[in-house]
Amino acid sequence: MLYWLIIVPIVIAVINVGFIHSDSRKLIVGSQLGITVYATYLFYLVRTQGTIMDNLGGYPRAFSITLYADRISIVLVWLTTLLFLGLLIYACPGDYFNSQFGFLYLTLQSLIIALFLSTDLFNIYVLLEVSTVVVAILIMFNKDRQAVYDGMIFQFVSVISSGFWLFGVVMLYRTFGHLDLHAIQEVITEVEDPRSLILPFGFILTTISLKIALFPLSSWLPKAYGTPSAPPVIPAILSGVYETTGLYLFIRLTAMFSEVIELNAFFLVVGFVTSIVGFVLAVAQKDLRLLLAYSTISQVGLMTVGFSFGTEASYWGSMYHMFAHSLFKTVLFLSVGVLSNHYKTRDIYRIRGVMKALPVTGFAIIFGLLGITGAPLFNGSISKYMISYGSDSPYIQLLLNLINLGTLLYSMKFAAMLFGENTQPDSVREKDSTHDIPQWTTFVFGVLTLLTGLFGNTFLQFLYGFDFTIYPGEYLEKSLIYLLLVLAAFALYRGWVRERDLFTKFGYVELSFNAMITALVMFFIGIVGYMYWLA
CATH class of the missing domain: 1.20.120 (Four Helix Bundle (Hemerythrin (Met), subunit A))
Known part of the structure; x- marks a missing residue:
C-alpha cells in the first residue's frame, strides 16, 4: 500500500x-x-x-x-x-x-x-541522483544566466558526492551480500574486523554531510537557495522538505553503523562549527534568500548537535526541530516570495513598512521569526529546550546560547523590514498587489508554528509516541535566558550589525567549484582518519 x-x-x-x-x-x-x-x-x-x-x-x-x-x-x-x-x-x-x-x-x-x-542503499543512490537532476532543473527553471550557473554547480557537486555513496555501497555489498539497511544493521556486529567498515562508512557519510550542508561542505546551498530567478516555492521546498531527506539518511545510516563505529563526538564538533559559521554568514547578508539559506545551514548544525549528544531527550528534540524547522522556514521563504513580488527587490535594506503594506504577511513573518528563535510558546522553544536537555555541561550550554544569540541577530535584521515608511515603488503603489492566496497560505503556516509550540508536548507524543515532561521551573528559566539574549542581540544589532559594512566582507565568502570538490575530498580524508584513530 x-x-x-x-x-x-x-x-x-x-x-x-x-x-x-x-x-x-x-x-x-x-x-x-x-x-x-x-x-x-x-x-x-x-x-x-x-x-x-x-x-x-x-x-x-x-x-x-x-x-x-x-x-x-x-x-x-x-x-x-x-x-x-x-x-x-x-x-x-x-x-x-x-x-x-x-x-x-x-x-x-x-x-x-x-x-x-x-531501505535499499542502491535504490537510495538512484533516488538521490534523479532528485538532484529535478532540483537542478527547478533551480534553472526560468533559464536566467545566474540560475543556470547555480543549477549546474549544484548538479555537478551533488553528482560527484553521490559517487562517494556508490563506492561505499559497493564495498558494503561485497561484505554483506545485500544492501537493505535494516538487514545490515541486524548483522553488522558479526563482522570480524569492524575496521573493514570504516571506508564504506566514510564514503557514505561524506555524501550525507554534503547533502545536509555541514561545514565545510555547505557552499553549494546558498547558490541553490539564493538563485534570483527561481520560483519562490523552490527554496521553500529545498529548506522545508528536501534538506530533511539528508537529515533522515544521517539518522538511519549513523544508527546502522552505531554498534561498531560511534561518531557522536566528531559530529558534535562539526555541528557546532556549522551552526556558528551559518549564523555569522546569515547576519552578513542583505539578500533575503541568502540570509535564510545561511540560516538553514545554522539550523542544520544545531540539529546535528542534538543528534550527537547521545541522549533520548536531545535525539527527539532534534527530531521535533526537523518538524518545526520545516514549518517556520517555509513561512519565511514564502514571505520572501510575497515581499519580492510586492517591493520588486530582495534587498533587506530597501524593504520597510511591511506591517502597513502587507499586514497578513507581516504577522506570518513574526510567527516564523518567533519560531526560529525559540520564543516561549512557539515550536522552536520546545525543540531547543529538549536539545539543551541533552547536556548539563556549562560549555555546551554556552555554545547553545551563542547559537541562539546569532539566530536572534539575523532575525532582528529580518524583522527590521516590518516597520518604518513603506518603500514600495510609486509605480506600483496604486495597484492592488496584496496577493491574497500566497499571503494567507503563508499566514496559515505561521499559525502552525504557534500551535505546534502551544501544544508541543501533545504533538511530540502524537507524532513520535515520545512523552517528555517539561518542567515549568526549567522552562521559565529558559524563557528568562531567551529574554536576556533578546536584549543582548538588540544591543548588538543597534550597535554593530545595523552598520552594513561590519560583516560585508564575510557575506561574499564562498568556495569555487574546485574548492568545493577539494573540501569534499579533505572531509572524507578527515573523517576516515578520525575513525582509524578511534579504532
Whole structure:
C-alpha cells in the first residue's frame, strides 16, 4: 500500500505534461488532496498498529525492493504531503505555474517520499541522483544566466558526492551480500574486523554531510537557495522538505553503523562549527534568500548537535526541530516570495513598512521569526529546550546560547523590514498587489508554528509516541535566558550589525567549484582518519 504514495504523483505528473494541454491546476490540487488524505490514513495505521513494510514481488526483505514506514519515516512522509499541498496552493496564482512546472513539482514529491520509505542503499543512490537532476532543473527553471550557473554547480557537486555513496555501497555489498539497511544493521556486529567498515562508512557519510550542508561542505546551498530567478516555492521546498531527506539518511545510516563505529563526538564538533559559521554568514547578508539559506545551514548544525549528544531527550528534540524547522522556514521563504513580488527587490535594506503594506504577511513573518528563535510558546522553544536537555555541561550550554544569540541577530535584521515608511515603488503603489492566496497560505503556516509550540508536548507524543515532561521551573528559566539574549542581540544589532559594512566582507565568502570538490575530498580524508584513530 505504501507504493501508491510514490506512483500516484508520477502518474499525475505524466498525465499533466503529456495529455492535458490546458490549465491542469485543478487536477494537480485534487491529486495532492488525495495523497495527503491517504498519507494521513497510513500515518494513523502506523501510529495504531506499528511499522508497515511492503516487500515488492514477495521476495525476502533483504533481496526485494522494500518500502518501510515506521514512526519516523511516516511522519516525514505525512509532513511532505502537507507541505507540498500548501506550497502548491501558494504557487497556483504564479505565472511560472505551467505543465512543465507541475510535472517537475510532482516528480520531486514522489522522489522525496520514496527516499523516506526506501531501505535499499542502491535504490537510495538512484533516488538521490534523479532528485538532484529535478532540483537542478527547478533551480534553472526560468533559464536566467545566474540560475543556470547555480543549477549546474549544484548538479555537478551533488553528482560527484553521490559517487562517494556508490563506492561505499559497493564495498558494503561485497561484505554483506545485500544492501537493505535494516538487514545490515541486524548483522553488522558479526563482522570480524569492524575496521573493514570504516571506508564504506566514510564514503557514505561524506555524501550525507554534503547533502545536509555541514561545514565545510555547505557552499553549494546558498547558490541553490539564493538563485534570483527561481520560483519562490523552490527554496521553500529545498529548506522545508528536501534538506530533511539528508537529515533522515544521517539518522538511519549513523544508527546502522552505531554498534561498531560511534561518531557522536566528531559530529558534535562539526555541528557546532556549522551552526556558528551559518549564523555569522546569515547576519552578513542583505539578500533575503541568502540570509535564510545561511540560516538553514545554522539550523542544520544545531540539529546535528542534538543528534550527537547521545541522549533520548536531545535525539527527539532534534527530531521535533526537523518538524518545526520545516514549518517556520517555509513561512519565511514564502514571505520572501510575497515581499519580492510586492517591493520588486530582495534587498533587506530597501524593504520597510511591511506591517502597513502587507499586514497578513507581516504577522506570518513574526510567527516564523518567533519560531526560529525559540520564543516561549512557539515550536522552536520546545525543540531547543529538549536539545539543551541533552547536556548539563556549562560549555555546551554556552555554545547553545551563542547559537541562539546569532539566530536572534539575523532575525532582528529580518524583522527590521516590518516597520518604518513603506518603500514600495510609486509605480506600483496604486495597484492592488496584496496577493491574497500566497499571503494567507503563508499566514496559515505561521499559525502552525504557534500551535505546534502551544501544544508541543501533545504533538511530540502524537507524532513520535515520545512523552517528555517539561518542567515549568526549567522552562521559565529558559524563557528568562531567551529574554536576556533578546536584549543582548538588540544591543548588538543597534550597535554593530545595523552598520552594513561590519560583516560585508564575510557575506561574499564562498568556495569555487574546485574548492568545493577539494573540501569534499579533505572531509572524507578527515573523517576516515578520525575513525582509524578511534579504532
